[in-house]
Amino acid sequence: MTDVQLGMPQLPAPDYSAEVRARLAADAKEIIARYPDSRSALLPMLHLVQSEEGHVSRTGMRFCAETLELTTAEVAAVVTFYTMYRRRPSGDYQVGVCTNTLCAVMGGDAIYDDLKDYLGVGDQETTEDGKVTLEHIECNAACDFAPVVMVNWEFFDNQTPESARRLVDDLRAGRPVEPTRGAPLCDYKQTARILAGFPDERPGAVAATGGAGHASLIGLRLAKGEGATPRVVAPRDSGAGSAPEDAPQPGSQHLSSHDAPQPTSDSDPGHPAGPVTEEGE
Known part of the structure; x- marks a missing residue:
């Protein structure tokens, strides 16, 4: 106590x-x-x-x-x-593995569990050499690149257990490490000073940008009506093959994917939803 x-x-x-x-x-x-x-x-x-x-x-x-x-x-x-404030001494490099929904199903949980075993530490614990503190983190708005690992809030995208091991090995050995995108990597104390609002003096940091992922850019183009015309599925009460008079016509532009629901049991008249019967089993 x-x-x-x-x-x-x-x-x-x-x-x-x-x-x-x-x-x-x-x-x-x-x-x-x-x-x-x-x-x-x-x-x-x-x-x-x-x-x-x-x-x-x-x-x-x-x-x-x-x-x-x-x-x-x-x-x-x-x-x-606020979780970005540490209340006990930690490593030079905060290695955060995203375990939120998309990163988790894409392998984030496996990466996190593997690093715990590989480094011999638990959540928010630091390696004996004082180099790496491991933690699981929530969404960092980089779902296009899942699974994502962050080091001192810089992105390392599309990771695997093997690549994450190489990453922490390089950090502990003092070898140069380059984030997938964004500014060059610096140690945690330098990161904290930048977050305090002081000039970022890392070479190339001002010009560095994260950039949106491929999936996000596709969504943006569709929102602007620049993508292929989505298929219109007939409402359930109008009969298969027909569409209401105000339905978007082929060649028109749609502002939302909701204009064209996909053929699921709820949206496709040919496959109505309902309980499974003995006859259908």
């Missing part, structure tokens, strides 16, 4: 050295100047202190509270709410 659970007083958090505190205070002043209300600067301030230690320590929370004139409880409430 912790000291708090036992009702014992906690030891005061150690303070930053004078040099570190002066540097952070100067950066904090710049961050606060971006907002009309100083308390609005809390999120980037937490990224700032995370860039110093690699996680948000009690010292970092106290610094934020004192600088923004908040209570430590208010700061702690925010830190514990």
Whole structure:
């Protein structure tokens, strides 16, 4: 049990050295100047202190509270709410495997389970060399490239257990690693400083873009009416082979795939939905 659970007083958090505190205070002043209300600067301030230690320590929370004139409880409430803030020391590289629906069915679960065994760590645990922290993450809006692995929030698309093993091997060995798309990779402390709103000084980072995937671009073209004309399926109550007068005609442009439902048991008159009978079994 912790000291708090036992009702014992906690030891005061150690303070930053004078040099570190002066540097952070100067950066904090710049961050606060971006907002009309100083308390609005809390999120980037937490990224700032995370860039110093690699996680948000009690010292970092106290610094934020004192600088923004908040209570430590208010700061702690925010830190514990957002998963991008680490509350304990972690690795130079945060390796996140997406295990949300599409990535999971495309192999994300297999990648995550394989990396746990390969690295000998569990969720949000760090390898003994301090290089890699493994975690499962929710959707990162990159479903076109499933399954996706992220390292310090940079994309590594279309992964397999084998490619993910090579990736973590390279990270631990210090070999150059290039994301599939987007900005060059940097360590977690550098990433945190960028998230705090300071200039990204990585070569080529400003020009780098993620880019939409093939499936998303097809959907965009269809939405603009640039794709092939979808087939119109007759409503169930109009009889097979017929269509209502206001149905889109061949050659017309459709703004949504809902204009052309596919032949399923619910939408195809020739295959009506219904309970399975003994005769049909």
